[in-house]
Amino acid sequence: MMWKNLLLILILSSFSIKGELPELNAKIITYVDSVMGTKVDRGECWDLAAKALAYSGAYFDRSSMKNITTYGRKLNPNKEEILPGDLIQFENVQMKWTVGNTSYSSSMAQHTAIVYKVNAEKDYEIAHQNTSEWGKKVGVSNFNLNHVTKGKVMIYRPIAE
Numbered sequence: 493m494m495w496k497n498l499l500l501i502l503i504l505s506s507f508s509i510k511g512e513l514p515e516l517n518a519k520i521i522t523y524v525d526s527v528m529g530t531k532v533d534r535g536e537c538w539d540l541a542a543k544a545l546a547y548s549g550a551y552f553d554r555s556s557m558k559n560i561t562t563y564g565r566k567l568n569p570n571k572e573e574i575l576p577g578d579l580i581q582f583e584n585v586q587m588k589w590t591v592g593n594t595s596y597s598s599s600m601a602q603h604t605a606i607v608y609k610v611n612a613e614k615d616y617e618i619a620h621q622n623t624s625e626w627g628k629k630v631g632v633s634n635f636n637l638n639h640v641t642k643g644k645v646m647i648y649r650p651i652a653e
Contacts, residue, residue, distance in 0.1 A: 517577025
């Protein structure tokens with residue numbers, strides 16, 4: 493009986509967290525959930541973001557595609573809370589981190605992802621496609637902003653069209 497109560501609390505708390513998201517962020521997460529494990533459009537990383545923004549009715553500035561695509565209001569993760577449904581643009585990013593006695597490194601030249609879950613400050617689960625891990629299908633990976641050693645990571649809050 494106790495495990496049923498615990499399960500009910502977990503289910504209800506997940507609804508309340510999603511309910512606290514701004515409307516556009518919640519719609520973006522709903523879209524990501526609907527395409528998880530599938531290929532969106534051509535399977536390029538930005539296809540997922542573009543389709544999620546279109547589904548939610550959010551703004552998407554394509555005029556700056558030569559430089560950095562703008563997905564909404566730019567956030568400062570040192571001063572503002574990052575939420576599921578926010579978008580991340582990576583530019584020439586290199587990362588290094590250590591777990592136990594093992595060191596890891598990763599890099600992303602140009603990549604776009606969606607914050608799927610916030611684990612802790614600057615520690616996110618990101619939904620993306622066109623990766624070595626998930627191929628052209630949408631999957632979720634961990635991304636810790638504290639591991640970035642070089643490059644630019646820009647995070648955007650979706651805004652209305």
